[in-house]
Amino acid sequence: MSPDLPSSSLPAAPDANRVDGANGATGANGGGAGSNLLPGALTGLAALLFAFLPLFLNAFAGSSAPYWLDVVNTVGLYTILALSLNVILGHAGMFHMGHAAFFAIGAYATAILNLSYGWSIIATMPVAALAAGAVALVLAWPIIHLRGDYLLIVTIGIVEIVRIALTNNIFGLTGGSNGLVGIARPSVFGFRITRPQHFFYFIWIVVGLTMLLFHWLENSRFGRALKFIKEDTVAAENMGVNTSRYKLMAFVVGAAWAGLAGTIFASRMRTISPESFVFSESVLLFTIVILGGKGSQKGVLLGSFLVMGLPEFFRGFEDKRLLVFGAALVVMMIFRPQGLLPSKPARYRLPDPWPGKLSGAPAAEPVTANGKRAQNGAAATGAAGALSEPSGPQGSDPQSPGPQGPGA
Amino acid sequence: MYDLNFFLQQLSNGLTRGSIYALIALGYTMVYGVMKLINFAHGELFTLGAFFGYTLLVTLGLAGSLGPPLAIGLSMIMVLGLVALAGHLLERVAYRPLRHSDRLAAVVSALGASIFLQNAIMLKWGAQYRAYGADLLPNVVFRVGGFNLPLVRLLVFVAAVVVMAFLHAFIHRTRLGLAIRASAIDQGAAKLMGIDVRKVIALVFVIGPALGGLAGLLVGLYYGQINYNMGQLYGLKAFTAAIIGGIGNITGAMVGGLLLGLLEALGEGYVSVAWKDALTFVVLIMILVFRPTGLLPERVAEKL
Numbered sequence: 001m002s003p004d005l006p007s008s009s010l011p012a013a014p015d016a017n018r019v020d021g022a023n024g025a026t027g028a029n030g031g032g033a034g035s036n037l038l039p040g041a042l043t044g045l046a047a048l049l050f051a052f053l054p055l056f057l058n059a060f061a062g063s064s065a066p067y068w069l070d071v072v073n074t075v076g077l078y079t080i081l082a083l084s085l086n087v088i089l090g091h092a093g094m095f096h097m098g099h100a101a102f103f104a105i106g107a108y109a110t111a112i113l114n115l116s117y118g119w120s121i122i123a124t125m126p127v128a129a130l131a132a133g134a135v136a137l138v139l140a141w142p143i144i145h146l147r148g149d150y151l152l153i154v155t156i157g158i159v160e161i162v163r164i165a166l167t168n169n170i171f172g173l174t175g176g177s178n179g180l181v182g183i184a185r186p187s188v189f190g191f192r193i194t195r196p197q198h199f200f201y202f203i204w205i206v207v208g209l210t211m212l213l214f215h216w217l218e219n220s221r222f223g224r225a226l227k228f229i230k231e232d233t234v235a236a237e238n239m240g241v242n243t244s245r246y247k248l249m250a251f252v253v254g255a256a257w258a259g260l261a262g263t264i265f266a267s268r269m270r271t272i273s274p275e276s277f278v279f280s281e282s283v284l285l286f287t288i289v290i291l292g293g294k295g296s297q298k299g300v301l302l303g304s305f306l307v308m309g310l311p312e313f314f315r316g317f318e319d320k321r322l323l324v325f326g327a328a329l330v331v332m333m334i335f336r337p338q339g340l341l342p343s344k345p346a347r348y349r350l351p352d353p354w355p356g357k358l359s360g361a362p363a364a365e366p367v368t369a370n371g372k373r374a375q376n377g378a379a380a381t382g383a384a385g386a387l388s389e390p391s392g393p394q395g396s397d398p399q400s401p402g403p404q405g406p407g408a
Numbered sequence: 409m410y411d412l413n414f415f416l417q418q419l420s421n422g423l424t425r426g427s428i429y430a431l432i433a434l435g436y437t438m439v440y441g442v443m444k445l446i447n448f449a450h451g452e453l454f455t456l457g458a459f460f461g462y463t464l465l466v467t468l469g470l471a472g473s474l475g476p477p478l479a480i481g482l483s484m485i486m487v488l489g490l491v492a493l494a495g496h497l498l499e500r501v502a503y504r505p506l507r508h509s510d511r512l513a514a515v516v517s518a519l520g521a522s523i524f525l526q527n528a529i530m531l532k533w534g535a536q537y538r539a540y541g542a543d544l545l546p547n548v549v550f551r552v553g554g555f556n557l558p559l560v561r562l563l564v565f566v567a568a569v570v571v572m573a574f575l576h577a578f579i580h581r582t583r584l585g586l587a588i589r590a591s592a593i594d595q596g597a598a599k600l601m602g603i604d605v606r607k608v609i610a611l612v613f614v615i616g617p618a619l620g621g622l623a624g625l626l627v628g629l630y631y632g633q634i635n636y637n638m639g640q641l642y643g644l645k646a647f648t649a650a651i652i653g654g655i656g657n658i659t660g661a662m663v664g665g666l667l668l669g670l671l672e673a674l675g676e677g678y679v680s681v682a683w684k685d686a687l688t689f690v691v692l693i694m695i696l697v698f699r700p701t702g703l704l705p706e707r708v709a710e711k712l
């Protein structure tokens with residue numbers, strides 16, 4: 001914690017104070033900045049096993065296999081949505097509780113293009129994403145500067161406005177409260193996706209692609225800028241990061257991806273109506289991200305399974321399920337406020353340790369609100385310190401870019 | 409149709425509805441002011457008030473045995489107390505353990521509490537609409553020219569205004585009120601001045617829910633029927649009202665509530681019933697675009 005530690009890893013994070021020391025140390029060996037994926041091999045193995053899930057279900061679940069596969073598909077769809085929300089909420093740190101609005105716009109774009117203009121489902125996908133992104137751009141432009149809770153209420157307002165517009169059959173396109181019926185199934189390279197097991201592969205391949213894309217995005221210049229903005233907006237602004245532009249970009253990217261998920265939803269359900277896109281859907285997505293651990297893909301994946309999948313095991317409780325769910329949320333937040341699998345703090349290799357006079361400059365000291373945090377923060381900083389050895393000016397390399405200040 | 413009487417009709421309706429929004433908004437704004445937490449379960453406490461009132465007046469038949477004026481007065485007092493107790497329990501269970509945690513964790517805890525309460529109400533009182541009964545209040549309508557003013561509208565408005573006047577006096581004239589205002593402005597400084605902020609938070613979680621519960625009872629009286637999930641929309645609108653007035657600002661919540669009620673009633677009368685809720689949120693967004701912290705400032709520089 002002392003200011004002369006050469007290693008104040010630049011934009012590393014209040015997140016730093018959430019990871020216990022041991023965890024942090026293993027993360028440091030992982031190398032890449034803020035790597036969120038499991039080590040490659042393990043991830044690959046898990047994915048491979050997961051790919052056989054339909055077969056397992058057929059073998060063991062018998063007649064209820066299609067039902068459980070549907071549950072897994074729903075989990076997948078919500079994973080895509082929650083991952084897209086994670087860009088806005090987890091990475092950019094914007095309190096956004098209106099994600100269902102963009103999901104709805106994507107779904108309706110697909111439905112309208114398919115039903116009225118005969119487009120194939122796959123062809124509507126980019127248009128759905130563009131439509132959701134464009135609406136997000138227009139709506140978010142004037143409000144992007146709003147502070148946390150004001151943004152929260154405005155995004156809730158957006159989801160309500162969209163729902164009311166859909167219910168009132170805006171432009172005579174949305175079919176009012178009955179919604180739109182008879183949306184086609186998607187077909188990929190001539191293969192029609194109809195059955196739950198087809199959708200299983202379709203949805204989960206999209207989940208995989210989404211994770212890769214957002215993982216890459218997180219570690220790009222864009223992602224690093226977002227991280228910086230989330231940790232300290234004023235500092236980011238001072239370093240020349242155009243904060244509102246990056247926030248707006250994150251919002252639009254997240255919204256567009258939700259629109260894309262809307263396409264999948266529309267073609268899977270074949271019927272969409274405003275009830276599918278109400279405020280409580282947004283709340284559910286918000287909950288998945290926070291419960292899982294905001295900013296962490298593993299966390300979001302786990303969150304989707306817990307929020308969308310686990311309650312299916314308690315069908316027996318019938319109407320008491322939501323009661324239990326609400327109570328469980330409270331309990332989980334009390335015992336694990338940082339989420340189940342929070343993101344690891346970002347770590348940056350420091351081939352060129354700071355010259356002594358600059359060492360105090362970056363604001364990487366985790367704010368310590370209480371003793372526990374202070375300890376964790378110290379452990380994390382210590383781990384980062386070990387990373388940047390040898391310390392002292394003699395290790396300097398004139399070519400090295402130094403710590404990767406995002407957007408600097 | 410669009411004559412002066414119609415306008416007065418909408419105006420009085422809007423003021424009454426607005427006074428209900430204001431009562432609910434006060435709970436949001438007081439809690440937010442002190443804790444910087446959106447109490448998402450506040451809408452459900454409001455619903456709880458409506459159902460406690462239903463149990464007292466209809467199920468237990470107080471209105472029949474005591475006569476309407478006494479029964480309504482008594483149930484108002486009991487609803488205030490019961491919902492205050494519920495609010496206090498909520499704070500103890502769902503919020504106090506999260507005082508020093510990440511703010512988003514508290515938000516999710518509040519959402520969880522809201523889901524829990526809503527479903528608890530549904531399991532206890534059922535998912536269908538419950539009617540307060542038309543014979544609860546005499547169907548008296550005052551006529552001034554062509555303008556009709558139902559007794560219930562007057563009663564609801566007066567009750568809300570009287571309670572708010574008491575609250576205003578409490579906040580501005582008593583030492584406890586001073587402590588609440590000080591904690592809302594700067595918790596740290598308030599602690600240094602010897603204010604027990606924990607007690608202030610507990611107090612705020614008693615007053616806010618009590619007012620919200622009373623609003624629930626008034627909605628039952630005014631509209632005649634209640635439903636287990638009505639707290640969601642009312643809560644959202646009342647929170648909007650609190651934001652419009654500048655959240656954390658107690659006078660602002662009252663002004664914001666009345667403004668929102670007027671806006672809605674006039675929008676309903678002159679624009680479109682189907683779009684009135686959308687209008688609310690459009691206006692909210694417009695206000696926040698041009699005044700990012702609401703109409704009245706969040707923090708007024710004042711001498712305490």
